[in-house]
Amino acid sequence: MIVAKRMIAAGRVVLGPKKIKGGYARIVSQSDGSGRIETFDPGSRSWQVAEEDVSFATVWAAPVVSALLLEQLTATSYAV
Numbered sequence: 001m002i003v004a005k006r007m008i009a010a011g012r013v014v015l016g017p018k019k020i021k022g023g024y025a026r027i028v029s030q031s032d033g034s035g036r037i038e039t040f041d042p043g044s045r046s047w048q049v050a051e052e053d054v055s056f057a058t059v060w061a062a063p064v065v066s067a068l069l070l071e072q073l074t075a076t077s078y079a080v
Contacts, residue, residue, distance in 0.1 A: 017070055018062035024073070025050060025059045045074055 014035055016026025024040040026047065037050035037059055 016059060017065045018059055019065055020054065020058055020062045024065055024070075025054055025062070027056065027059055040073060042073070 010029055010031035012029045014027045014029050017024045017040065018026065020039075023042075026038055027035045028038055028047075029035055035056070037054050037056065038047040039050045039054060040046075041048045
């Protein structure tokens with residue numbers, strides 16, 4: 001029996017965001033089928049490739065961040 005591998009588009013968030021070490025992390029798919037860990041940088045309000053000290057196990061075990069909090073983190077203020 002042949003089982004088809006489920007393809008996930010590169011750049012798609014597979015898991016997260018989750019709360020880790022006073023910050024936020026997520027797992028994103030890559031074009032070769034593997035995943036990479038990204039952490040949220042509050043200074044630039046963008047996701048960056050994580051440092052080596054963050055593991056997949058840490059991200060999997062961490063608590064989920066609410067969609068509202070994520071929206072507030074990434075929102076850009078245009079107040080004048």
